[in-house]
Amino acid sequence: MNESAPGEAILPVSPVSHAAAFGIMAHHLHDDALPPTAQGSMSSDEFAVMLDYFGSRLLPAREWLERCRAGALRDEICITFDDALRGQYDVALPILEAKGLTALYFIYTGIYEIESSDEASVLETHRYFRNVHFKNVDDFYADFHTIVSRSSHADIVAARVERDFDPQTYLSAYQVYSSSDRLFRFVRDEVLGPEAYRGMVDDMIVTAGLEKGDIAEQVFLSEDHILTLHDRGHEIGLHSTTHPTRMENLSRDHQFTEYRRNSLSIERICGETPRTMSHPSNSYNASTLDVLVELDVDVGFRADCVQGGLSPMLELPRDNHTDLIHSID
Numbered sequence: 001m002n003e004s005a006p007g008e009a010i011l012p013v014s015p016v017s018h019a020a021a022f023g024i025m026a027h028h029l030h031d032d033a034l035p036p037t038a039q040g041s042m043s044s045d046e047f048a049v050m051l052d053y054f055g056s057r058l059l060p061a062r063e064w065l066e067r068c069r070a071g072a073l074r075d076e077i078c079i080t081f082d083d084a085l086r087g088q089y090d091v092a093l094p095i096l097e098a099k100g101l102t103a104l105y106f107i108y109t110g111i112y113e114i115e116s117s118d119e120a121s122v123l124e125t126h127r128y129f130r131n132v133h134f135k136n137v138d139d140f141y142a143d144f145h146t147i148v149s150r151s152s153h154a155d156i157v158a159a160r161v162e163r164d165f166d167p168q169t170y171l172s173a174y175q176v177y178s179s180s181d182r183l184f185r186f187v188r189d190e191v192l193g194p195e196a197y198r199g200m201v202d203d204m205i206v207t208a209g210l211e212k213g214d215i216a217e218q219v220f221l222s223e224d225h226i227l228t229l230h231d232r233g234h235e236i237g238l239h240s241t242t243h244p245t246r247m248e249n250l251s252r253d254h255q256f257t258e259y260r261r262n263s264l265s266i267e268r269i270c271g272e273t274p275r276t277m278s279h280p281s282n283s284y285n286a287s288t289l290d291v292l293v294e295l296d297v298d299v300g301f302r303a304d305c306v307q308g309g310l311s312p313m314l315e316l317p318r319d320n321h322t323d324l325i326h327s328i329d
């Protein structure tokens with residue numbers, strides 16, 4: 001899921017930021033058996049090369065945590081994964097094990113709870129549908145615009161595009177977007193809004209003869225995967241329940257619920273209370289940090305290379321080494 005704030009510079013990571021980071025982060029991974037499910041997904045070979053690049057600076061998860069808590073880190077770093085994605089097990093685990101490494105997995109758990117699984121899984125299941133079911137993203141856009149033109153939103157979409165959409169200026173900060181990328185985002189974000197958009201893509205999934213539940217199985221780790229990771233020495237940490245993209249806009253109570261439900265779910269799956277976390281979409285404020293302390297969390301990560309100043313142990317910088325395109329979805 002999107003871990004970068006809109007407007008953040010999309011730049012390759014510099015050697016300076018490597019030196020400042022406490023962890024490296026990865027999202028989508030693929031290999032010959034598992035297709036890339038996101039633009040910018042990292043291949044198994046690229047992942048292995050990245051581990052080699054960092055070499056002896058990398059420590060197994062629990063050893064790294066021990067040193068971190070003791071204030072005894074020099075330049076050692078850990079490997080972290082956000083969002084409970086399947087490739088982090090199928091693709092990454094054999095490579096990690098061959099090198100004697102373990103990682104920190106930050107899991108949002110709404111996807112494992114009946115009452116919130118639809119809401120929590122929507123971004124990744126839709127991303128999968130777009131990237132795997134269609135030959136390329138333009139084919140998806142073509143189908144999407146056809147559905148829109150046959151819907152009750154057709155007139156308003158046509159009028160707004162005619163009046164307000166200018167591919168030269170809309171999202172002009174993101175040079176990587178094509179004009180069809182811009183038109184899609186304009187219709188989705190400026191005209192339809194999240195609910196109508198979600199309904200349309202859900203309809204497209206049904207029309208394609210697919211089941212959302214089957215897609216979710218392809219996309220996410222299962223509870224068994226999470227327990228296996230925990231039992232093999234990987235660290236399982238928090239990443240909220242529903243992965244709000246703007247945690248900082250929620251009240252303290254709402255934030256507490258997001259993280260407490262997340263903590264209870266992980267405890268249910270692994271039999272241990274999690275004490276580490278990463279901030280979904282890099283969004284938090286003083287209330288978030290307060291909530292985390294109340295839940296006994298003592299190590300937390302940002303999604304960029306900036307060291308936070310409010311509570312440094314809960315705002316450790318990470319190197320977003322992968323999928324720079326994916327991060328601006």
Ligand SMILES: [Zn+2]
Nearest residue numbers: 001082083280
């Ligand atoms: Zn995330």
